[in-house]
Amino acid sequence: MAAVLSPIALSDPLKTKDVAVETIERIEVAASPSEILEKTIPSTINELIALRARQLHNDQPIVAYPHEGTDYVDYSPRQLDQVVERAAVKYSSWIPQRLHSDEPVQVVGLLGNSDLDYLVAFLAISRLGHSALLLSTRITDEAYESLLSSTKATALIYQNIFASNAEIISQSIPALKTGTIFAASSSPETSTTLRSASLDPARETNNICFIIHSSGSTGLPKPIYQTHRAALYTYSQNFGLVGHITLPLYHNHGICCLFRAIHSRKKIYIYNARLPLASKHLLATLKQHPDIRILYGVPYALKLLSETDEGLRLLSQLEIVMFGGSACPKPIGDRLVASGVNLVGHYGATEVGQLMTSFRDHRQDKGWDWMRVPPHLKPYLSMEARGPNLYELCVREGWGSKVATNRDDGSYATKDLFEPHPSIPDAWKYYARLDDTIVLENGEKANPLLVEGVIRQDSNVAEAVVFGANKARLGAFIIPTTTSNLEDAELVDAVMPKIEEMNANMPAYSQLSKDMIRVLPRDVDYRRTDKGTVIRAAFYRDFAKQIDAAYVDKQSGTLVLPRSELLEFLRAEMQKRVALKAGVVLGDDADLFSLGVDSLQAIQVRSFVLQNLKVDGDKVGRNFVFDFPTLGKMADEIVRLQSGGPEREVVGVEDRISAMIEKYAEFPQHVPLNNPADGKYIVVTGVTGSLGAHAVANLVTQASVRKVYCLVRADSKQSAGYRVRESLRERLLYHQLSLPSRSKIIALPSNFSDAHLGLAQSDYDDISSSITHLLHLAWSVNFNKGLESFEADCIAGAKNLMNLCLASKRPQPASFNFCSSVSATAATPVDVVPEALPESYSYAQGMGYAQSKLVTEHLCDRASRQTGLRTRVLRVGQIIGDTQNGVWNNTEAIPLIFQTAKTVGALPELDETPYWLPVDVVAKACSEIACSGAESGVMNVVNDKSFHWSRDLLPLLREAGLQFETVPQQEWIRLLRASEPDPSKNPPIKLVDFFASKYDNDKPRRSLAHATSRAQGGSPSLQNAGTIDKSLIRKIVSSLEAKWSAGSLSENEPAVIVVGGPCGSGKSTIARALADKLSLPMIEGDDMHSKTARERMGSQIALTDADRMSWLAHIRGAAIDRLNTTKAPAVLVTCSALRSIYRQELRTLQEIAGFRTLFVMLETESRDELKTRLSLREDHYMAPEMVDAQVELLEAAQDSEVDVVPVDAARDLEEVLSECQDILQGMVKI
Structure with a gap:
């Protein structure tokens, strides 16, 4: 039960004169003071709180919040008012109080969990006369910075748990004042009060009360402004019931429910923000507080309660159970209503407030999902036909809660489709979004x-x-x-x-x-x-x-063909589906996946077999093509099924591994030549993956490395270069590489299954004449494929790469460094995996991926013993996001587990002790070992320091901002299976079967340790590697959340493409050519300079920063005008953009006009080349002598400037143009 006494000390509620009292004095004296108070209509949120503190029954509880757990403490309006006053006094020391309506209203950001302190802080901001920016706790630091900047916030109040976020924000917005939240429940009594303010209610009511924001699902979140007038209009529409709210206060629905209760003077129980949303806490609150008559919750809360008889019973005893925020699944809603629950749906939007509910006589009318239009909304509601029986809901201008518009007539179209009830007037059921995707x-x-x-x-x-x-x-x-x-x-x-x-x-x-x-x-x-x-x-x-x-496979086939005809029949079908390269023959034993067949085509081939050939569909498994990945094997299995032959004899996996090793175990000898190397010439594979990208970025920065050959799947050198560049960009690495470092990268199209790796003979000869090291990081990652499907590209490919090392025209062969996997030894029966080949082939994990890695480990050993080739097996464990940015592929299994904190609200409690390493640490370790003098053998590139999943990782995830309930692993699987089935909304659902195979049991799991002495001996980075910590996990969560919320800028947004670089780098030439090729408008930045600025530069007088800021402002205006008038997807702008602050000034186009900015920075190492180019230009004010000043001013892109793409401008024009065009088409929808 709620505590009778509150820890908040009482003080005289009428000690100071404030807005509410002044409002009272404006009322005509025609009644007693108490009657005047009761009739007063507040004009602001602050007046509402102040009035409730002075009206009748001001000592009756109005807000309840738990001291701990579900132990609720009551707060009366009088007490709430007093603690708000104390908080306002506290904040006024660094957020000035407004005393007159002429003083500007400031925006104050509020970042914290939805608890009592948060509520008091919001009310204190209002009492100081300012607007609160209510920040969700689930967006990225970039989103916080964007919202604070776009709303011109002057201050940020935050809870200590978000101190690291506040620090990052402060670094980005130095002028922003920051401070921690006032602890409301433990604050001492004080007699200090705010100064008396003279604010005009008629003006104040139209000021912004608070700012919430969109989710940012299609870009950075956008602020949505709510005036006092609109807010109070919404709150006046209330139910007059004691309620319990599980929604956060930084969501519009949550804060509306809270203030509706305060407006109606009915107590509201606020869910404990420190607890996960769990059935036991909800049940405890409802049982302990029978005065609760209405529950406001998200559908997930209702789902939890509907899963127990007790939950259904308690819900049925409430007068109203209201859901909002998302649609309630029909099975859950039907179950609740069938159990006697008065389930009421709520439909509204942040931009227009609450619109409709499904209030009805629930005893007679079970239509819980039919929204009813209230009479006062009807004049402002427009249901516009989008087809027979389907209508889009639009809200007309004049609706009191509408704060946004997206039409010329001032109305707001919601893009939500509804269908009308066949017999009940003004009743509508939500149907879908007006979206074709x-x-x-x-x-x-x-x-x-x-x-x-x-x-x-x-x-x-x-x-x-x-x-x-x-x-x-x-x-x-x-x-x-x-x-x-x-x-x-x-x-x-x-x-x-x-x-x-x-x-x-x-x-x-x-x-x-x-x-x-x-x-x-x-x-x-x-x-x-x-x-x-x-x-x-x-x-x-x-x-x-x-x-x-x-989608039901038709088993209508009737054909029965002899094996020879069946082979040709299958071959003809496969040739339609697989685009074979010139000279490639689809042989009977060719592995289909090596030829490019993907999972979708595998489904199609199975359907083709069932539709054309006489076979029992139940015996043709879903993985038919994976199990029989050649035409010959498919034909044999079909003949067996048609003839009723015996089950095929299954060859044991150990025998298959042994046979595969023997098939590739012969190697040529190296012929030594007197051709000593003048540095390191390194071949790297797998560069389009995260590990390969980090390895290349690490290697090219080393002075001893002369060239890095990147072998990738591509059709041309241009395509190969594009793939390498995009891989480095995706990992936020490319913009940090200098021109000399980038010039070491040579990207070549390749095919590992070919003896010469698919390289042109000249390229193969060039590499073999110089190669000193090879780092093989590429491998097919497909856990459905069997061992044999890894043969051509992976196993044979590895041998072909070893042959390249043996073909080296150096005194000794190039070292071969193979990235294996701990899965190759995952079934090792001992607790510590040694740095050696496993004693048995059976130690490999039971999938083709792991078995193929083990085969190649043995091939490395055979090559070393036969030829003296230095082969190192680098057995790598679990790789996670990098230490710099936390970038981790969000489609991998562990990030998908993390994402269930968002989509399911829970993470599994696992008794596991992982050994993780960040990808940049692994990349550096592999590079160090590859370039070391280490002898042949196995090295476990695995962290020797473990952590516990539940005791160590889960608390760090919470500290990083994830909110979730910790549940047993089998319960987590159950929750995941019952969650949103749409993988676009709930990506983890895609791996539910994989997760179930691991966790839907109570078997104890062991975590293998790995001996690492040899690996650490060759790698200082591995030797010094630590385990996970707060900083790393925060970066990983931040990076993943940006992907989960689609926080990156959409390629559909109009873009301003800045072609930058010092004078003479070719900005105008490149921009004009790109404008012609891409049919885009172009702005010559030099034309935006004032006449005075041009004269100064012509006189070799450098411009000041003030000159340049004025110039950049003119460029911004011209870009906005050009995009608005041409409606083009992008505009090209020439502008030197030499310094980071200049580039940042141009980035303000995003907040000013919603246009993103991209920078193509032209670089050249030779100042003389720049001067020569300038000397050839006629009638231009920029003299060659200005080159030195510009180069000195030039700043390389900072780590955070991921929108900068450097380009080597010293090459032929067509090469530069081709690269620029590739860059833009990969970043902008043109």
Whole structure:
């Protein structure tokens, strides 16, 4: 039960005269003081609190917050008012109080968990006369900085747990004042009060009360402003019930529920922010406090309570159970209503406030998911037809809670679709978002419009509709024209050439295969708009059965062919699906995955077999192509199934490993030549992966390294260069590399399965004449493939790379350094894995990936013993985000586990002791060992320091800002299975089966330790590696959260592309050529200089920073004007942008106009070259003598300037143009 006494000390509530009292004095004296107080209407949030503290029953509880756990403490309006006053006095020492309405309103950021201190801080900001910027605790530091900057915040109040965030923000916004939050519950009584303010209520009510923000799902979050007038209008619409709120106060729905209770003078229980949202805490609160009559919660809270009989019973005893924030799944809502719960839905939006609820006579009306339009909303609500029975909700100008507009008439279109109730007037059910994007089950997003447009080109097609939401691949319905004479199969054949042409330019997941096309009757009835176009959402609903049926494999095949004919039949089909390179033959024993077959094509091949050949579909497993990855093996299995032959004899994995080793175990001898190296010439594979990118970035900065050859899959050298550059950019490494370092990188297209690695003979000869070290980091990461599918590219590829080392024209062969995996020894029966080959092949983990690594470890050993080749097996363990930025691939298993803190609200309590290493540490360790004098052998590149998942990692994740409940591992699996099934909203669901295989049991798990003395002997970085700490985990969480929230700038946003560099670097030449090639407008930055500035530069007088800031402002204005008038996706601007502060000044285009900025910085090492170029220019004010000053001023990109891409401008114009064009097309949607 709630405590009777509060720890807040009492003081005289009427000791000072404030806004509320002044409001009272304005009322005509026609009643007693108490009656006047009761009739007073507040004009601001502060007046509301002050009034409630002075009105009748001001000692009755109004807010309850737990002292600890669910031990709630009551606070009356009088007590709340007093503690707000004390907090305001405290904050006024560094946030000045406004005393007059003419004084500017400041924005004060508030960052903290949703507890009592947070509420008091918000109210204190209001009492000081300012606006609170309510910051979510789940966004990135970049998002905080953006919001604080765009709202022009002057101060930030934060809780200690967010001190590291505040420090980072302060470094980015030095003028921002910061301070910690006032501890409301433990503050001592004081007689100090604020000065009496004379604020005009008529003006104050239109000031901004608070600022919340969008989620940032399509970019950085945007601020949304709420005036006192709009807020109080919303809060006046309340239920007059004692409530319990589980929503955070920095969400609009949460703060609305709180102030509705205060407005109605009914107590509100605020959920303990220190506790995870869990069933036991919810149940405890509802049981201990029977005065709660309404529960405000998110659907997840209702889900938790609906899972127990006790929860259902307690909910059924409440007068109202209201949900908001997201849609409640229908099965959960139906279960609650069937149990007698008065479930009420709430629909609204931050931009327009609460609009509709599903209030009804719940005893008679079970339509909990039908929103009802209140009478006072009807004049401002517009349901605009988007097709038969589907309407978009729009809010007209004049609605009191509307604070945003996206239409010329001042209205706000929500993009939410509703369908009307068939018999109840003004009742609407939420249907879907007005969005055409199809999200496949793997989370990839496909645009159906392009595919439909291609199909509609055929004159026999009246309509085409692509489907595939939450499915493995796309499908399409075709509706023929009434005049078409084609049969269904003929119509499909007619459209296929165009579809195949389209598929060639689309990613695999966006492709449409022939077997997924269905033809509907030409007279089929489907919903269309007045303009005749299909209503997508309605179509999906009306044809749901046909869509589901399209994904059921048809077992209609009747063909039974002799093996020789069957092989040709399969070969013909595979040749349609696989784009074979010139000279590549699809042989009977060629591994299909090595030839480029992907998982989607594997599904299609299985469907083809079932539709054409007479086989029992139940015996053709889902992994049919993975299990039989060659034409010969597929044919043998099909013949066996058709003839009823005996089960195939399964060759043991150890025998298969042994055979594979013997197949590749012969190596040529090295021929020594008297050609000593003048430095290190290193070949690196796997550069498009994180480990390879960090390894290259580390190697090229070393003075002893002359060249780094990067062998990657690509069609050309240009494509190879693009892939390497983008990989380095993705890991935030490229912009930090100097021009001399970048010039060491040579990217070459390759094919490891080829004896000469797919290299041109001249390139192979060039490498073999110079190579001194080879670092092999590339490997196929596919845990479905069997051992044999790793043969061509990986195992044979490794041998071909060893042969390259043996072909070195040096006195000794180049060292071969192979990145293996701890999975190669994961089944080792001892507790510590030695730095040696395992005693048994059975020690490899039971998957082809691990077995192929073990095969290659043995091949390294054979090559060393046969030829003297120095081979080092670098057995690597779990790699995590880097120490500098925390960048970690968010699609890997562990980041996906972390993400369930967001999508499920829980993380598993695991009894595991991992040995993790950051990727940059592993990369440096591998590079150090590769370049050392270490002898051949195995080295475990594994951390020798472990940590405990639950005792060490989970607390650090909480400190880093993740909020979650810790649950047993099997309970976590259950929660994950029951969570949102859409992988675009809940990516971890994609690996639920994989996670279940590990954690849906109570078996104890062991964590193998690894001997590391040899590895540490060759790597100081490994020797000095520590374990995880607060700083590293914070960086990792911050990086992952940016990806989870899609926090990076969208490529669809208009962009200002700054072509920068010192005078003479070719800015104008490159920009003009790019403008012509890409059909983009261009602004010559030099033309923006004032006449005075040009004269000064012509007289060799350097400009001041003030001159340059004025110039940059003119450039900004010109860029905004050009983008707004041309509607182009981007504008090219020439501007030297030599210093970081100048570039930052141009980046303000984002907050000013919503345009992102990219910098292509042209570099050259030769000042003489720049001077020569300038001397050849006629009639230009910039003299060659100014080159030295500009080069001295030039600042390399800082670590945080990831939007800067340096380009070597000393090359031929076409080379520079080609690279610039690749860069821009990878970063901007042009």
